[in-house]
Amino acid sequence: MKATETKLLGLLEGRQQFTIPIYQRPYSWTLDECQRLLHDIRQVGQDDTRPTYFIGSVVYFEEEAHAIGTIRNFLVIDGQQRLTTMVLLLKALANYLAQHGEPLQSDTTSEELTDTYLTNRLKQGDLLQRLLLTKRDKETLIAVVNGNPLPSQKSERVAANFALFEREVAGDVATLWEGIKKLMVVSVALQSGVDNPQLIFESLNSTGRPLDQSDLIRNYVLMGQLKPVQDALYDGYWYPMEAAFGDAYSSMFGEFMRDFLTMKLGSTVNIWTVYQTFKTDYAAGRVQAEQVEGLVKELYYHATYYVRLRQPEKEEHAGLRDALKQLRNLEIGVAYPYLLSAYAASAAGQMSKEGLVEVVQMIEAYLMRRAVCALPTNTLSNTFASFGRQLNGDDYLASVKARFLSLGWARRFPKDEEFRRSFIERNSYHFGKRKFLLSNLENYGRKERVNVSEYTLEHIMPQNKNLSEAWQRELGDDWVTVHDEYLHTIGNLTLTGYNSEMSDRPFAEKKALEGGFVGSPIRLNKLVATATQWNLDAILHRADALADIAVKIWPVPTTDEPVITIDDVEEELVEENESIED
Structure with a gap:
């Protein structure tokens, strides 16, 4: 390893090319980061007492030996964000000079900037470029540097940042150029076969913009492969996986890996330890050339399942798409590790899409019933982490039902009697997702x-603690108790588009006014509209009718399979032993 402090412009000079390897993350600097860089460059450009300004490091190694007169190619391990941003800024300067004919110095023209820092003159194709980005950003940067129209599938970050620089350079070109000439970097040249790029890459996670879990995992899997293997794995699996996630890749990939590893290991994985867990507990020994394709292929297929779990619109099967949308509306992600396993089982032919x-x-029924019955949520993560590992593949669907029914008391699937009682009597504010519940009842x-x-x-019975005399008479002698205990229960809740008009009006007026319960198109209001008085009996009668619907929407599974209920202590011991054996 050889580290030297050098001017950024000096690093870019010469017949050479910096290439961002396919295992690096896409260009990701935001407009705010570009604005801060411009601010710093202007400040140092105006300050005659500051001869230099340090902006970070560039770590690279030469890909292979080169013949005299050919282009030297350097693979960038760290520094692509700074290099790309500076190439965009230099190109914006070159464009400004070309349009206005104002050289910065007697020998610094648009052509001089382009030939010295942006392109390799007299070369063609990729060799013309001084900097080559990864697949997602490459064509956009080439179009910018060459002055061509941007591709239809352009890199938004490259395009947006270049547009910013084109606007900003018009302010004070000379000051910006003086600042750019003072920019310094630590140039770290690694020796091929001597330095370990992977260890250096990992150590860089503690400085600068933190590396995502996706960056670290992609690097770990691909960096050690020969370039033909890298290209085949990236083009065949990794890039299609990135494309499947779309714009959500950087944020969602870490969550996918957490849930994937939880499914595979049978115990919950912390989002902050995903990379280390993947490296030490799952992928160890599987990144050799003979096994790495199977590893990457497995990630790719499960990623396509995960995308459909999180973005149901991408699921082609209409029934499954609707079911997944319902689950997404609950906003409970603890089931994703098991659902990954279920998706894989369906893809393997163990059950149909209908199954x-x-x-x-x-x-959905399990989660809703437990929420209504106020059962603890702290058991859910472990329940779903190990759920798929305890199923019989001979009849997968029947095994799922039997497994749900065998869960111990703390993890139980509430039966109808318990569910109905809580549904009718509990304060619905404690259910969570009341709109979700009412939507399902209505539809x-x-x-x-x-x-x-x-x-x-x-x-229906107003929230106002100071009930009018009309409402006191409506509720009867026990109106205080009825109001305190049943105000927020499901029997007293409905939907309307005329909330402000209804306000605290007496019940008869709420029924009869325009847009009131009698004329409402909402089914939830049918029983309300036919009630002659709104009191405890009416509230309980409606709640009981809604409970009849709820047990049908979220039923307890039934199966002919034998069901053996395991108490919670035994269940925890079974899961612990399974983890040890695996």
């Missing part, structure tokens, strides 16, 4: 669904 729909609906059996987001929650 997978049933599994998703069972999970049960409908072919044309009602979009409840257009409606607001309405308390």
Whole structure:
């Protein structure tokens, strides 16, 4: 390793090319970061007392020996964000000079900037470029440097930052150029076969912009491979995986790996330890040339399942798409590790897509019933982490049902009696997702669904503690108790588009006014509209009717398979032993 302090412009000079390897993350600097760099460059450009300004390091190694007169190629391990940003800024300067004919110095023209820092004159194709980015950004940067129209599938970051620089350079070209000439970097040249790029790459995670889990994992898997293997794995699996995630790749990939590893290891994995867990507990011994393709292929296929879990719109099967949208609306991600396993089982032919729909609906029912019954949520992560490892593949769907029914008391799937009682009596504010619940009750059996987001929650018996005399008479002698205990229960809640008009009006007026309960198109208001008085009996009668619907929407699974209920202590011991054996 050889480290030297050098001017950034000096690093870019010469017949050479800096290439960003395919295992590096895409260009990711934001407009804010570019603005801060411009601010710093202007300040140092105006300050005659500051001869230099340090902006970081560039770590690279030469890919292979080169013949005299050919282009030297350097693979960049760290520094692509700075290099790319400076190439964009220099190109913006060159464009300004070309348009306005104002050389910065007697020998610093647009052509001089381009030939010295941006391109390798007289070369063609990729060799013309002084900097080559990875697949997602490469064509956009080439178009910018060559002055060509941007591609239809352009890199948004490259395009946006270049547009910013083109606007900004017009302010004070001379000051910017003086500042750029003072920029310094630590140039770290690694020796091929001597220095370990992987260890250096990992150590860089503690400085500068933190590396994502996706950056570290991609690097670990691909960096040690021969270039033909790298290219084949990246083009065949890794890039399609990035494309499947789309714009959510950088944020969602770490979550995918957490849930993937949780599924594979049978115990929950912390999002902050994903890379280390992947490296030491899962991928160790699998990154050799003979095994690495199987590893990357496995990640790719599970990533395509995960994308559909998180973005159901991408699922082609209509029933499964709807079921996954329902689960997403619950905003409970603890089931994703098991659902990855279920998706894989369906892809392997262990059950149909219709069977997978049933599994998703069972999970929704399980989560909803537990929420309504106020059962603890701290068991859910471990329940779903190991769920797929305890199923019989001979009849997968029946095994899922039997597994749900065998869960111990703390993890139980609440039966109808318990569910109905809590559904009717509990304060619905404690359920969470009341709009989700009311939406499902309203749309049960409908072919044309009602979009409840257009409606607001309405308390039929008003929330106002100072109830009017009309409402006191409506509720009867025990009106204080009824109001205290049943105000927020499901029997007293509905949906309306006329919340402000109804306000605290007496019940008869709420029914009869324009847009009131009698004329409402909302099914949830049918029983309200036919009630002659709104008191405890009416609230309980409606709650009981809604409970009849709820047990149908979120049913307990049934199966002919033998079900052996394991108590919670035994269950924890079983899961602990399974983890040890694996």
